[in-house]
Structures are given as C-alpha cells and as structure tokens.
C-alpha cells in the first residue's frame with residue numbers, strides 16, 4: 512500500500528498542463544465498441560479507470576493498445592460473432608463507466624448482460640435512466656440479483672424523456688441510439704461538456720446527432736459506424752483542482768490547456784472568494800491573495816458548479832474569513848469527506864445536504880484517509896495548507912482520476928512524497 516506525505520505551507524508557483532478528461536475518455540473508449548474499424552484516442556489520461564476500461568474492452572473481445580508515452584489508446588472491436596455480450600463483473604464493480612459498454616453491445620448484438628456498476632461511494636447511483644430508455648427502445652430487461660440481462664430483437668428509436676439528466680445515462684442512451692432504427696429524441700439530457708466531446712467523436716464515426724450541448728438531443732440511427740481519431744478534451748476538474756491548490760497555498764499557478772467556458776462556475780466562485788483569476792486563451796492563472804472571503808456554493812448540472820469540485824472548494828473555504836455554505840445537490844451522500852477534514856482541524860457542520868464551514872481555521876497535519884477520489888483531492892489541498900505533516904492513506908482512489916498528481920505538485924514546489932507502507936504498521 513502507498514500513502515502521500517505532504518509537508519504543508521509552501522506557496523505553489525509555476526505552471527501545469529491539464530491532462531485529458533477521464534470522464535470524456537471513458538465513454539469515448541466505450542464508443543469504440545460500436546464499430547469494427549480502428550479507433551484512435553489521443554490525450555488520454557493515464558489514470559486507473561482508463562486502464563480498467565482498456566482491460567474491460569479486451570475482455571469483451573477488443574484489441575486494445577495503450578501507448579503510455581504518447582497518451583494514446585487504440586481500440587479495434589471484433590465482428591459481432593466475436594464480441595462478448597457479458598460485461599466482466601470484477602471490472603464492472605470497479606467503476607460506474609463500465610455500464611457504458613451496455614448501450615453499444617445491446618445496439619450491435621441485441622443482447623447484453625452486466626452487473627450494476629461500482630464507482631465512488633457518494634450516494635445512490637442508479638442506472639434507471641439507462642434501463643428505462645433501453646426498455647422504451649424495445650429491450651426486455653430482467654434483473655438477476657444485481658445483474659441486468661437485456662435482450663432486443665432490434666432497438667427502435669423513440670422519443671424519451673429522462674426522469675433525471677443522468678450524465679452516464681445520457682451517454683449510454685446516445686451510444687445505443689446511434690445504431691437504432693429511426694429517430695431517438697433524448698429530452699432532459701445531461702449537458703456536461705464531456706457529452707459534447709462524445710458527440711464530436713460519434714459524429715466523426717458517422718453518427719447523426721444534433722442538439723449537442725443542449726438538453727434535447729436528436730439521434731438518427733445509421734446502419735454502421737466507422738472508426739475515429741479524436742483528441743480528448745481537457746479535464747476541467749483536474750484543472751480546477753490545481754487552480755484551488757494555487758489559491759489555498761497563496762501561490763501563483765498557470766494552468767495550461769483549459770477551456771475557459773468550462774471553468775466559468777469555478778472562476779466565478781474563486782473571484783467571489785477573493786482569489787485573482789486571469790484567463791488568456793487556454794491559460795488559466797490563479798493567484799492566492801491574503802484574505803479569502805466566505806461564499807455560498809451549490810452544486811448543479813453543468814453549467815452549474817460541478818459536484819466533482821465541491822470537496823476542493825470546501826477545503827479552500829476552511830481558510831476563508833467567515834461562514835461559507837456548501838449545498839450538494841447532485842449526489843445524496845457526498846459530504847462524508849468532511850469528517851477527514853475535521854481531523855485536520857476544519858470546523859464543518861453537516862446538516863442534510865448542506866455543509867456549514869466556519870473559517871478560517873488553521874489546519875494541522877495528521878493521518879487521514881481518501882474515502883473516494885474527490886475526497887482524496889480535498890485532502891491533498893488541505894495538506895498543502897496544513898501546518899506540519901499530513902499523511903493520506905488509501906491513495907488508490909486518487910489514482911483513479913488524477914494522473915501524476917505527485918510530479919505535478921512537486922513541479923509547483925510542493926513538498927510531497929509517495930511512500931509504500933505495511934498496512935499492519937499503519938494500524939499500529
């Protein structure tokens with residue numbers, strides 16, 4: 512097992528380049544299941560979830576080559592007769608994005624079997640949107656334990672209203688609809704930029720999709736799709752995490768390769784809190800100023816404030832002068848990480864889906880656990896500002912979504928180490 516050891520209170524200075532977005536790379540890798548032609552994906556973040564998806568595609572019968580020097584993934588899915596209709600349970604239970612294999616396989620084979628997907632433990636994570644949509648398109652869905660078995664003679668395009676604008680659900684229905692017969696209309700679709708990136712890729716494959724970026728997507732099914740050569744969009748959550756690292760450490764960092772629009776909700780809150788933000792094309796400069804003001808944040812669907820940055824902004828607000836409020840409106844149990852921040856000295860009270868943060872509180876290093884991916888990000892940020900040494904255990908969660916976080920931070924001057932340890936010694 513490994514842990515991060517952070518010696519805090521060093522202002523970060525310098526620049527980092529944003530990696531490709533995990534939550535765009537994963538659905539696009541799944542899109543390769545829709546064709547037997549070669550699919551080339553550039554700017555792929557080398558995070559654990561991407562390796563898991565690569566392995567999942569291999570187990571479904573695809574040839575997958577991950578070039579970890581060039582950050583490139585090449586996938587070639589087999590002919591239908593060789594495509595496996597059973598999503599491997601051990602991998603499916605590791606991440607939510609595993610369920611994105613079901614839409615393409617159902618569309619190509621007329622059958623698929625997959626367990627309920629795993630992922631970070633941040634509340635209920637149903638797949639009702641996917642299941643109801645596939646049923647509306649003609650699939651018969653049966654549940655055996657936690658395994659969905661879906662069969663369809665043919666998927667037929669339908670007008671579908673999503674009960675909830677599920678991010679993964681929208682992607683899954685989109686993937687299936689590209690090869691369905693006729694027109695599928697997805698109303699109340701999620702509008703996250705990662706979905707637009709998937710649509711750009713699908714369009715290159717020959718899919719006919721309109722309404723990109725809106726909550727009303729129209730897909731005209733086609734007979735077959737071709738390959739793609741696509742560059743994954745920059746990771747707005749990774750970029751945002753480094754932006755907050757600059758602000759909380761009272762440093763100055765330029766984050767290269769961002770999309771300014773994607774950063775709007777964070778830019779707005781950082782400025783409201785008193786940090787300096789300057790945007791120049793794809794460069795995002797953040798300077799932490801002396802005094803931070805408290806703010807109120809509510810997480811919402813894009814272009815609202817992203818839930819994936821909620822933990823990080825909350826950590827910043829432990830250093831603001833007064834009472835800040837965080838309302839988590841996307842997931843029903845995404846405030847658990849506050850217990851770890853409290854161990855470092857933060858004053859945070861949680862009532863329902865709202866965290867009340869009383870700042871500024873000096874944070875003091877101790878041993879904490881990354882409970883999930885974004886909890887891990889929050890703890891790194893806390894460690895950067897804490898007095899003394901912060902040890903973060905269970906960092907495998909962080910490896911799911913942040914590539915080379917250690918070298919990125921060290922490059923900015925942080926004193927961070929990654930060390931192996933014996934679990935027995937840790938509990939002693």
Ligand code: EPU
Nearest residue numbers: 534608635636637638639640675677678679841842843884
């Ligand atoms: N929901 C429903 N019904 C459904 C599906 C979801 O009510 O059928 C509810 C869930 O209970 C949850 C909310 O909708 O409260 C959000 O779920 P959604 O399906 O929209 O999100 P997701 O697909 O599970 C993706 C990202 C998350 C990100 C959210 C919101 C991937 C692989 N995951 O999750 O990323 O937080 O969208 O943008 O794309 C992360 O990267 O740390 C992460 C958790």
